[in-house]
Amino acid sequence: MSAKPINPILKQVLELGPTLAFFLLYIKIKDNTYTIAGTDYSGFIVAAVVFIPVLLAAMAVLWFLTKKLSRMQVFTAIMVIFFGGLTAWFNDEAFFKMKTSIVYGLFSLLLGIGLLRGQSWLEYVMGEFLPMQREGWMILTRRLTVFFAGLAAANEFIWRTQSEELWVTLETFAFPVVLFLFLWSQIVTLQRFLIEEPK
Incomplete structure (x- = not known):
């Protein structure tokens, strides 16, 4: 539907x-x-x-x-x-703070498993929203695998070493903005792989 x-x-x-x-x-x-x-x-x-x-x-x-x-x-x-x-x-409260690390970590793990199988599971999730050649999806998937792993590690470091208020602020604003900017930069750099819909 x-x-x-x-x-x-x-x-x-x-x-x-x-x-x-x-x-x-x-x-x-x-x-x-x-x-x-x-x-x-x-x-x-x-x-x-x-x-x-x-x-x-x-x-x-x-x-x-x-x-x-x-x-x-x-x-x-x-x-x-x-x-x-x-x-x-x-x-x-540690459970709720770990949630972010686990979510990003699972994203990285799942994308990594797909890469080991020679597949981009990211394309399966986002392909209908972003038409792109397979090579572009593989590049984006490799980059996102590393990026999500980095976000998971960053979250673990922040909630374990910084104040609760700082973690809440970064969780609410910084992580989503960083993710958005990363995805936007990837779309720009991978434009040559985008498939234009026929007019």
């Missing part, structure tokens, strides 16, 4: 809004402690748990409007639910 057209601004709000909402809620309650059923929870853990239904609601609206969700969106949602649940169950 092909996706229905949607206002691009609304699409960005639905995709990026939950993360921004998490950041704003965290900033507001980061210094608070909440006692729920006799257990004390930090503001970070409360914000992380609230993030789950907000993300699912945004995805539900996006699906309702477009009748389609990307595999990456579904995978990310599963990881957020899983690690958010572990964070709440064990009352340990």
Whole structure:
């Protein structure tokens, strides 16, 4: 089923809004402690748990409007639910912080497995959005494999050595911007492999 057209601004709000909402809620309650059923929870853990239904609601609206969700969106949602649940169950924020490392690490691992098989699994996920020759997909896949591994390592270093507030800020703004700029630069450098649709 092909996706229905949607206002691009609304699409960005639905995709990026939950993360921004998490950041704003965290900033507001980061210094608070909440006692729920006799257990004390930090503001970070409360914000992380609230993030789950907000993300699912945004995805539900996006699906309702477009009748389609990307595999990456579904995978990310599963990881957020899983690690958010572990964070709440064990009352340990490390699970939520590790989520980013594991997501990027799994992306790198999966793309690497595809490369070892002589395939670009990235093309399987994004091919319909970005028509490109196979050679271009293989180059992009190799670069993204290394890049995702680097992001996973960077996240591990940051959350283990830096302040919680710095990690939340980088998670919300820096990582997405760096990923966007990297992908944009790759599209520019790999333009010669792009397949132009017939007019």
